Amino acid sequence: MSAPKTTPFHQAHKDAGGKLVDFAGWELPVNYGSQIQEHEAVRTDAGMFDVSHMLISDITGEQAKAWLQKLLANDVAKLSFVGKALYTAMLNDNGGVIDDLIVYRANEAETAYRIVSNAATREKDMAQFTKIGAAFGIEIKPRHDLCMLAVQGPKAIDKLLQLKPEWAEQVRALKPFQGVDLGDNWFVARTGYTGEDGVEVMLPENHANEFFKQLQSVGVQPCGLGARDTLRMEAGMNLYGHDMDDDTSPLQAGMGWTVDLKDESRDFVGKAPLVALKNQGVDVKQVGLLLETRGVLREGMEVVTPHGTGVITSGTFSPSLKQSIAIARVPVATENSAQVDIRGTLTDVRVLKLPFVRNGQKQFD
Template sequence: MGLRTPMYDMHLALGAKMINFSGWELPLHYGSQVDEHHHVRNECGVFDVSHMCITDVSGTDAEPFLRLMLSNDVARLTASGAGHYSAMLNEQGGVIDDLIVFRTAEGFRLITNALTCQKIQGWLKQHTQNFSVSIQLRDDLAHFAIQGPESIERLSEVLNSSRAHIIQNLAAYHGSFDGDWFLTRTGYTGEEGIEIMLPADQAVDFFNELIGYGITPIGLGARDTLRLEAGFTLLGNDMDENHSPYAANMHHVVALEPKERSFIGRNALETQLSNGIQEKLVGLVLEERGVLRAGQPVRIEGVGQGTITSGSFSPTIGKAIALARVPIQTGERGEVEIRQKWYPVRVVSPRFVRHGKILI
């Protein structure tokens, strides 16, 4: 038996098909993955993401500690509630995990992946020797993502007045506490959205309220196609410890200024920049019928070879799309091997859909 979120029994009652994901028993879909995908693109839905890892870092040295541990610079988060996307790197510049970090009144809150939760706890604690910091895994919290163009409007009908006021006034990548609830304007779908962290013992009642107000539950299947259309990378597929952020379309998570800030992996990244980046992450569109999947070979005539890191059928576009790691010189066309045959693909920016609009 795998790990279970507080909503496990509700998922079953709602007819979810459950799967194992990073050791957790989670809903793949509640009947139709494609319908759920369109529902988020056109209206809104709720994801139970309580398997995500929430860690609070506090203490007098919380800021200098995280300036060492993270590729982005938390000193840029000047106000309580401000957040940004970042990564933890190894000494070789490879991505241990991607994350969102928020400044709080007591320090910082990190939202990392379920797959690496225990590894991240160990990695953080391993580097605390010279810092006065406290590392607290918040496994007492549940976590929901309400996503879609109607998410703020619909969610405002469910929340009390103070929390509704918060979400109506949050800037992107900012969060705010209301008691022991933490509400943020973030998401993993390319649509408007709010994520809410709340005490686990209040989660079932709140989830019931969301469903009662007609906010549809959405499974992991639609979560993956939504994030792929948005061009969001997935740990273990599009990024890993063997590739730097520069090979995963994650340049924006690296802050090399100020030059005097030392962070784990910095020397390796600077060496890569000096030597020249050799790979990049691009989008692929299959113009013919077929399916693009992770691991399929890509070849670029006169340039070299690459590999699909994530692929699926796009319900919004109506074609197979993928993210692929390819040589830096790759242009606008390539080929993908599907069942021992080569098919032409169009190489595009790795953002296919944002806020309901097709970008390619």
């Protein structure tokens, strides 16, 4: 087996005391000493995550817009200005999710876009990009010269702008799901995977370690994969390969809002089986589960309801709530309670609408 790849921040992780593990073929920090402290920094202050294992692809071509309208379940016609971002699924021919990704509009002419997609799926993503792209004459340029750092939390933008005051006007003008090109291959977007405010910064790889250390110097906490996972679960955000995959429809994974069927003339990959499933009625739904007694909910545990069984797709102990939470797929008729098989014992759980936590606040009574 080949050695895991490293990101341009690798030395910074080591210098900060990161405990490095193999994640989807990449050596990345699981934590820097305390996952709980890292989680709480993002909920109350500012933390940063290396997300350079994700694939940045720049797309150009006269038919780039048409290609994306064929490739993606959401419609890039919604990208009404340069820098606007769109979250979407990319489906296979059966309507299952190949990947979830973000696409940015990069020019006025709608002939240039940027896609950010997942690390674990980069090979099959690129194969699908190329396969569907062949008929549209587009050029796909993977940006291996760039890296990416998520700076997240209620004080993230303030701390970033302590370092980069010259960015203040442009960055403060960003609304969620908007990005801005700041020149010299620096790009800042108001996006994230934590349920907090913040940005994701794409930058030239030769600036990686310096930028990381500068952010540390203004009090941004380095955060690892462990905190990233508890934060995204509290925020009710899917993780590819767990909460959805090639055999899961977006309609079964809480992603119906990312499917755009308004333009009936637009035919995208996976549309026919998706519409057929919608018409026949989806028999499962995605929910949150809260365990109010001791124990931890884990992926793969069976959920028992009066309407049949479901399954936990992600589970953890929530540092913010001090209780165990899970994302689960259950029969569509499930109401506000269920049971989970925890080591052979059926244990009562509350069934909640996601998310559990957003902007530092509990989202349920």
